[in-house]
Structures are given as structure tokens and as C-alpha cells.
Amino acid sequence: MKKLQNEVISWVQRSVDQHLCLAVTGLSRSGKTAFITSLVNQLLSVNHGARLPLFTPMREGRIIGVKRVPQRDLATPSFSYDRGLSQLYGHPASWPTPTQGVSKIELVIRYRTQHALKRYLKETSSLHLEIIDYPGEWLLDLPMLAQSYTQWSAQMRELLTGQRAEWASTWQAACADLDPNAPVDELLLAEIAQRWTDYLHQCKAEGYHFIQPGRFILPGEMAGAPALQFFPWPFDEFPAQHAESHKASTFSTLKQRYDFYCQHVVKKFYKEYFVKFDRQIVLVDCLQPLNRGANAFNDMRLALTQLMQSFHYGQRSLIRRLFSPVIDKLLFAATKADHVTSDQHANMVSLLRQVTQAAWQNAAFEGVKIECLALSSIQATLPGVIEHQHQQVPALRGRRLPDYQPVSLYPGEVPTQLPSASFWQQQGFRFENFTPLEMDADKPLPHLRMDNALDFLLGDKLT
Ligand code: GDP
Structure with missing residues (x-):
């Protein structure tokens, strides 16, 4: 008892x-x-x-x-x-x-x-x-679960305007001779997928965040896996039905890999963690x-x-x-x-x-x-003041990256609303990156x- x-x-x-x-x-x-x-x-x-x-x-x-x-x-x-x-x-x-x-x-x-x-x-x-x-990038893939390979391809191509089109030009050139009905060439697909990945990396480097598939730039242990070797279909025309059903064709392989990615990579993250x-x-x-x-x-x-x-x-x-x-x-x-x-x-x-x-x-x-x-x-900064037009204005003090120079600056005003066109013309910002302050290891x-x-x-x- x-x-x-x-x-x-x-x-x-x-x-x-x-x-x-x-x-x-x-x-x-x-x-x-x-x-x-x-x-x-x-x-x-x-x-x-x-x-x-x-x-x-x-x-x-x-x-x-x-x-x-x-x-x-x-x-x-x-x-x-x-x-x-x-x-x-x-x-x-x-x-x-x-x-x-x-x-x-x-x-x-x-x-x-x-x-x-x-x-x-x-x-x-x-x-x-x-x-x-x-990585938040992994959540960007969720909408892919509701899209077919052809729908996704069309959406990705629509994004290719302005600078994005420029950055994707190497990928587009590599796709020029792609034949949807030809037997799949694994090496060629890996090569073109790499060009698409390069394009995504370039978007990131230029400060663009909407990238798909998210796992391409942060592959973790999946780096080099065929599941990550696909890309959007590069042409307006999609192959006819009979070619699609030919399982080992270029187009079908891309489609199968896309489906695999959605089912086994995207879904897996949501099921296992999210x-x-x-x-x-x-x-x-x-x-x-x-x-x-x-x-x-x-x-x-x-x-x-x-x-x-x-x-x-x-x-x-x-x-x-x-x-x-x-x-x-x-x-x-x-x-x-x-x-x-x-x-x-x-x-x-x-x-x-x-x-x-x-x-x-x-x-x-x-x-x-x-x-x-x-x-x-x-x-990484401390409050300070600087003189601006004969007035003392609040400022920040810190050591700037990458040159570690001490600076005192007023970085500018953050807009309270989504910035309008006129706001961008003025471009009054100067946000620097700072190195962390030197700190005592026994202090939080x-x-x-x-x-x-x-x-x-x-x-x-x-x-
Ligand atoms: P992650 O990629 O989301 O993990 O981002 P990190 O935590 O690596 O941060 C990216 C960079 O942002 C860092 O290397 C710092 O330069 C900067 N950073 C992050 N948090 C702070 C912060 O609280 N203050 C300042 N000044 N910079 C920060």
C-alpha cells in the first residue's frame, strides 16, 4: 500500500x-x-x-x-x-x-x-x-506541397525579371538544349541543378530572401543527394503527356525528384519537428x-x-x-x-x-x-552623441566591421510604415555592422x- x-x-x-x-x-x-x-x-x-x-x-x-x-x-x-x-x-x-x-x-x-x-x-x-x-528558409517550401512540378516551375519563372533574370542567366543558358523526352543524363541534371543553386546563392548574397527550394542553399547532410538535383522546367512549353509518362526521360525525372523533395524533405521537417x-x-x-x-x-x-x-x-x-x-x-x-x-x-x-x-x-x-x-x-554599441548642424544629436558608438575602426554615428531614422517610393529616393540610412564589445568572461x-x-x-x- x-x-x-x-x-x-x-x-x-x-x-x-x-x-x-x-x-x-x-x-x-x-x-x-x-x-x-x-x-x-x-x-x-x-x-x-x-x-x-x-x-x-x-x-x-x-x-x-x-x-x-x-x-x-x-x-x-x-x-x-x-x-x-x-x-x-x-x-x-x-x-x-x-x-x-x-x-x-x-x-x-x-x-x-x-x-x-x-x-x-x-x-x-x-x-x-x-x-x-x-532556418526560416525551410518554411518557404511549405507552399510547394500544394503545387505540382509544372505549377511551381511556372511560378519560379515568373519571378525571373529584373536582377533575378540577370542572376539566372547562366542557369538559363545551361538549359538551352534540354530535351524533355531524351533519356535522362544524370550528370547534366546535376550540373544544371548546381547552376540553379548558384542563382539562389546569388539572390541571398544580394539580400533577396524568397528562394526555393530552401534546402538547396542550406542542404545540411543532404548535400549532393539526387533529391536536391532538380530545377524548374525552364521553358514555357511543357512536354506532351506521353513523354511525361516515359519514366526515364529528363522531364519525368525532374518531376519525380520534385515530388520526392516535397514528400520526403519538406514534409519530413514538418512531421518530425514543426x-x-x-x-x-x-x-x-x-x-x-x-x-x-x-x-x-x-x-x-x-x-x-x-x-x-x-x-x-x-x-x-x-x-x-x-x-x-x-x-x-x-x-x-x-x-x-x-x-x-x-x-x-x-x-x-x-x-x-x-x-x-x-x-x-x-x-x-x-x-x-x-x-x-x-x-x-x-x-554591440553604446549610446553617444555627435554634433550635427551645430546640434548635439543622439548617436551610437562601436567598432565597425570589417575594419574594427571605432565610430560614432547617427545611423538614421527607421520608418514607422512600409517605406514609400519617395522614401527610397532619399535613402537616408547608414546602418553599419559592428563587432561585439570586448567583454569580461565572468559577466553575462x-x-x-x-x-x-x-x-x-x-x-x-x-x-
Ligand atoms: P543567423 O544566420 O540567423 O544564425 O544569424 P547570426 O546570429 O549568425 O547573426 C548574423 C549577424 O548579425 C552576426 O554575425 C552579427 O554581425 C549580426 N548580429 C546578430 N545579432 C546581433 C545583435 O544583437 N547586435 C548586433 N549589433 N549585431 C547582431
């Missing part, structure tokens, strides 16, 4: 402890690696000087301790926290090497609960926090596209609109029809807020709200709490509003 009683008590106690899977995403260079490194560092420093006044359980002194625990899922690569930290605290300090593909890190947070019943059962409770990092996420933070770097001009900015909006379809939970949405995601909180964060003076942070939030409007307006998001904020995971990483983010994402789970 006593044994049974103990087992019941231990079961109840275990159920008081909780598990939370927090997913971190964003387009590449949006700041995911910096964000996770800082988040883990802030949490591990709760009793060692972390400055998190707006993180409620911390302010209330209820967090007892946080520790890293070994990863339970042995198949997913680990997030390289220690390497990132040593880069940040190095001399000279440098940014952590960005992660590629999915990675994970797990923490346990022990805290004193406010709930009388929980307290009665157990002095302290624990939250097992699993943090998953994955449906298990409890909470999601989407990091957005609005400043770099503002720096680069109208085309890059509009392209980022297009990419984010596609990306947000994965959080579109309406009954008739593609994601709901195919999977059953359970995310209950979604945070959009404008990153690198230390690139602008603090008087511009409200503008950053307002701009981000406009960029992610589809998510806010969509009634289909019901049941999911959404929030927007501007943060800096790792603050400096940040802006990581505590707001933590409070939204974890606060209610630590009550």
Missing part, C-alpha cells in the same frame, strides 16, 4: 514539472545564432548577474537555478553554445559562427511556484526547456533590407509572407490540412536594435508590425498569442530586451 502511495505521489510530482519546446527561426543572418547564445547565457546567469528586470519570475526571485542537460534526442545536432561563447568573449571578440540546418540545446529551470496546489505537492517545480534552431513546437519566435532583420533598397525590402516581405503561412492555422489552411501544429504563442522580434539609437526602437516595432501584418490580421490565428518587439541579443552578455522576450515566451510557464 505504502509503495503504491509513493508511486502515486511521485507520478503527481512529475506531472507538476513541465516540458516546453521553443522554436527559434528567421531567415539566414536574421540573428538566430546570436539570439540562442544570448538566451542560454542569460538563463544560465540568473544567479550570476543577469540583468533581466522584466522577466517576471526572475524579478520575483522565484528562479532557483538553471542548468544545461544532455540532449535526449540523439539524432539532432547540438547547438554549439560553447564555441559561440568563446568567440564572443575572445580577443578580439567575434560573432558566433552561424548554425546550418536544425540544432538543439536543452535546459532545466528550477523555480518556486506560486500555485498553492503545486507547492503543496512539491517545494520546487522544473521546466524542461528544449530550444530548437532551424508539429512538436509549443512556442515560436521569428527573428526579423528589417535594417539590412532597408539599407539595401526597395527590391531587397520587398523581397524580404514576400519571403516573410510565405514563411507566415506555416503559422496560418485556419481550418482551410494548407498547414492545418496536412499537419496539426500546436504553437500557442508566436513572437516576432526585430533583431539588432543596437544598430539604431534607442529613440528608433518604437519605429522598428511599428515597421515589423506592418511587415508581419498578415499574421496579425488573420483571424485564423485565433488561439495563438502574438507579440512584436525590438531587441538586441548581444548589444549585454543585451536589449531579452528579458521582454523571455517573459513572453516562458514567463507564464514559470508561475
